[in-house]
Amino acid sequence: MSWVSDYHYKWYETLAMNVVRAGGYIPRHIAFVMDGNRRYAKSQNLRKIEGHSHGFEKLANCLRWCLDLGIKEVTTFAFSIENYKRSEDEVNGLLDLAREKFQKILLEEQKLNEHGVRIRVIGNIGLLPEDLQALIAKAMVITEQNGKLFLNIAFSYTSRDEMTQAVETILKLGDELEPSDINERLLEECLYTRHTPPPDLLFRTSGETRISDFLMWQLSSTILYFTNILWPQINLWNFLSGIFAYQRANLRLDSFKRQKRLEHAQLAKYSNYYSLRVQRFLQSLDCYRKSVLLSLSTSN
Amino acid sequence: MIDRLYKLIWLAVHIIVSIYETLCFLYLRFQALIIWSYDFWQNSASITRRDRAYLLGCKAELTKLPKHLNLIIGPDQLGCVNESVVTNILSYAQILGIDCVSLYDVRSEGVSVKQIFKRRKSYWKELQHNQFELGPEEYESTSKDINKNGCNVNGYARNGNIVGENGSLCNGNAYKNISSAHMKVYQISNEDNRPLLAKICRKLFQQRDTSNVQKLLADRKQLEQHISEELANHMQWNFVDPDLSIIFNRDTCSFGVLPWQTRFTEFQTFETGRYMNAENFANVLYKYSKCEQRWGK
Numbered sequence: 037m038s039w040v041s042d043y044h045y046k047w048y049e050t051l052a053m054n055v056v057r058a059g060g061y062i063p064r065h066i067a068f069v070m071d072g073n074r075r076y077a078k079s080q081n082l083r084k085i086e087g088h089s090h091g092f093e094k095l096a097n098c099l100r101w102c103l104d105l106g107i108k109e110v111t112t113f114a115f116s117i118e119n120y121k122r123s124e125d126e127v128n129g130l131l132d133l134a135r136e137k138f139q140k141i142l143l144e145e146q147k148l149n150e151h152g153v154r155i156r157v158i159g160n161i162g163l164l165p166e167d168l169q170a171l172i173a174k175a176m177v178i179t180e181q182n183g184k185l186f187l188n189i190a191f192s193y194t195s196r197d198e199m200t201q202a203v204e205t206i207l208k209l210g211d212e213l214e215p216s217d218i219n220e221r222l223l224e225e226c227l228y229t230r231h232t233p234p235p236d237l238l239f240r241t242s243g244e245t246r247i248s249d250f251l252m253w254q255l256s257s258t259i260l261y262f263t264n265i266l267w268p269q270i271n272l273w274n275f276l277s278g279i280f281a282y283q284r285a286n287l288r289l290d291s292f293k294r295q296k297r298l299e300h301a302q303l304a305k306y307s308n309y310y311s312l313r314v315q316r317f318l319q320s321l322d323c324y325r326k327s328v329l330l331s332l333s334t335s336n
Numbered sequence: 337m338i339d340r341l342y343k344l345i346w347l348a349v350h351i352i353v354s355i356y357e358t359l360c361f362l363y364l365r366f367q368a369l370i371i372w373s374y375d376f377w378q379n380s381a382s383i384t385r386r387d388r389a390y391l392l393g394c395k396a397e398l399t400k401l402p403k404h405l406n407l408i409i410g411p412d413q414l415g416c417v418n419e420s421v422v423t424n425i426l427s428y429a430q431i432l433g434i435d436c437v438s439l440y441d442v443r444s445e446g447v448s449v450k451q452i453f454k455r456r457k458s459y460w461k462e463l464q465h466n467q468f469e470l471g472p473e474e475y476e477s478t479s480k481d482i483n484k485n486g487c488n489v490n491g492y493a494r495n496g497n498i499v500g501e502n503g504s505l506c507n508g509n510a511y512k513n514i515s516s517a518h519m520k521v522y523q524i525s526n527e528d529n530r531p532l533l534a535k536i537c538r539k540l541f542q543q544r545d546t547s548n549v550q551k552l553l554a555d556r557k558q559l560e561q562h563i564s565e566e567l568a569n570h571m572q573w574n575f576v577d578p579d580l581s582i583i584f585n586r587d588t589c590s591f592g593v594l595p596w597q598t599r600f601t602e603f604q605t606f607e608t609g610r611y612m613n614a615e616n617f618a619n620v621l622y623k624y625s626k627c628e629q630r631w632g633k
Contacts, residue, residue, distance in 0.1 A: 122633055199533060210541065223530070291411075
């Protein structure tokens with residue numbers, strides 16, 4: 037199964053896609069919490085790992101729909117740091133599945149480049165086995181020139197860990213910074229999601245109405261869409277319902293979001309964010325992250 | 337041309353859904369008017385007694401209650417969330433023995449907890465800026481409250497039948513002033529959200545050469561724990577993470593409330609137009625009670 041599926045639309049599905057696209061206000065960035073794989077497996081008398089495999093197939097469909105709808109960025113919550121608490125068998129099964137899928141990226145390089153898909157993995161990948169770290173790094177490096185669809189995979193991730201990592205980065209690498217340079221704008225730039233706009237829509241399946249430590253910092257003006265369907269059962273209509281709900285919500289929340297964007301810009305303007313000192317720090321952060329990635333990708 | 341047709345279809349669907357939503361809203365407002373009219377002819381003491389009996393009955397049925405209830409009031413104009421709605425929720429929370437209620441109002445002229453308390457007869461005090469402690473409300477039971485089962489829940493259709501079945505609950509807790517524990521109420525401002533994390537980061541940065549901070553930097557888990565403790569210190573009292581957030585807005589959005597503390601919070605959107613009374617408040621809690629937390633397992 038490919039990362040981007042070759043989904044064949046029926047005529048009425050194409051019509052629905054065109055209608056939704058014509059409505060405007062397509063989210064630029066959508067985040068998925070792919071919940072319900074294990075419950076689906078249980079309901080179908082399958083092994084847990086088969087539920088996760090079915091879940092991946094649906095992700096490939098979703099990526100296809102996102103590409104066709106013109107959504108530029110997708111972030112998926114694949115594996116939480118909290119998931120290490122699961123049984124050893126299940127964790128190993130999930131890591132094997134991840135190995136298989138990241139290998140697939142390396143094999144599908146040409147196809148991903150054709151679609152313009154850039155893979156970015158966000159999370160504490162230092163907690164993962166070394167071979168998987170190398171695979172992840174390679175997948176990120178070989179797709180880094182693409183820019184049509186950004187796929188961010190939250191793997192070995194929790195939002196608290198991400199925020200702690202941002203604080204840690206400032207404390208460890210910010211020798212040249214002044215205390216007055218530190219504000220929420222700078223902290224935001226030190227998150228794993230630097231260079232990524234906040235999600236416009238968070239789509240969570242399986243009827244749960246919590247966020248489960250996913251992108252907590254970034255969700256301040258994101259529309260949360262909760263649906264009862266289990267992730268492996270998601271279809272085009274569920275997906276389009278979420279987009280339609282976002283389009284309508286966006287009409288109502290537009291002024292609030294505009295005000296937040298203005299405050300965000302003002303914060304950068306009136307703090308030291310554009311100072312040479314801060315910009316040099318951010319450049320050095322980018323260089324540091326890039327060098328870590330390159331060294332991981334060249335390791336065996 | 338064809339694009340215009342697609343746009344037209346989208347608009348038609350949008351209008352149909354908007355009409356449906358408007359009809360739902362009008363129905364809820366009509367329902368609210370009827371409930372409000374019924375309550376209008378009752379005196380406030382009997383309403384309080386009725387709510388108390390009803391909620392305590394619900395409490396016996398609920399498998400869990402939030403320790404910390406968070407209220408988020410969004411910018412939606414139709415929401416009409418005013419002081420009286422918040423006052424009602426605070427009273428219900430107090431009856432149920434919820435330890436803490438926090439309120440985050442994103443509107444520029446939002447509800448002020450301090451103003452609400454100034455109008456209350458019961459004891460309250462300001463612990464520090466935006467943090468309050470609320471004492472129990474004066475309450476006296478009368479023989480009129482007690483029906484043959486020992487409980488009067490007149491005015492509400494109960495979800496269950498535990499209250500009054502044998503009278504044990506109503507003869508006991510419901511007719512004593514059991515909400516003697518003081519409830520904490522916190523008015524969250526934007527400064528308590530992301531800026532507070534930046535403030536903690538700044539403080540750590542100023543002390544980064546100390547052995548204490550260097551030790552934290554050696555282990556991310558310890559640093560995470562330290563940030564949690566610093567946030568709790570800011571709240572001064574034993575501030576548990578919110579278990580349940582009720583969002584008063586047509587669209588579900590966290591509005592950036594407490595990004596560190598709301599990671600496992602259940603978010604529930606309270607339907608715009610619905611009347612906030614004890615029954616509808618209890619329905620939110622019934623829904624919360626059914627939620628199962630897996631903590632990543």
